[in-house]
Amino acid sequence: MNYHFKAPCSKKKLRSIREFISSNLKKHALADVEINMIVLAVDEVCANLIIHSHNCDPEETLELSMLIEDNKRVIFKIIDRGEGFNPLNHKEPSLEEIIQTKKKGGLGLILVKKIMDHIEFKSDSKKNVCILQKNIGI
Template sequence: MKSTLRIACSRGNLQEVRDFVRTYLTQRQLADVAVNQVVLAVDEVVANFIIHANDEDETQFLDLKMSFKGPELNIEIADQGDTIFLPPEHQAPDLRDYIRQGRKGGMGMTLVNRLMDRVEFFTRDNHTVCHLSKRLA
């Protein structure tokens, strides 16, 4: 079962990421709801890396690794670009204020934090890494 994927930093590769995550998880016969939650969370983080950290520079790439340790799913998304991308400490936004202002965007990491049990960003060897984990029965 393939557990790693490398993609160029292009939005065009997001479908490949979603398919990879879905295939990996459905082979473990997990509930559709859990699979969809993880697919959505990974898609959001990868999109942020592609768009915000790498300006969709297709000469840069991301590595995605998935593994289970018992019932815990661990996902690592490593940015191999030259820019360190550490989002600010996450605070849930005031949704009423968002609606009142008519804002669009900026809710992705809020969603990721609600879908996953743990979300961590850190640096390794001058690259940005995001670690996601979720306990799946």
């Protein structure tokens, strides 16, 4: 099953993105805990793109597709045309660093990498594509 969602790059649209993911995952009888973890991971990537790559500019858009393959895995493709950011190249701070520097944030990408089973990033002069895959129903 394939689902698509397109939204302006506004923080106000993050709720709609979360609802889109959650409502479509519920159609496939996933446990609420699993749904919440997946929503958290995809929301984090979308929020980072909206805030950091697009400076919350509602004139720019974010495209999200969600493919559920045989109730065994869900694959998200997040497409944008902002400044490319490869989450795989991001060095996560340690928890000690975050506590010592009293830094707000920094845990989101750590969670994304822990929750998702596979992360891929592709970029060219026209668009960036972040692919997130989670094995489900196993």
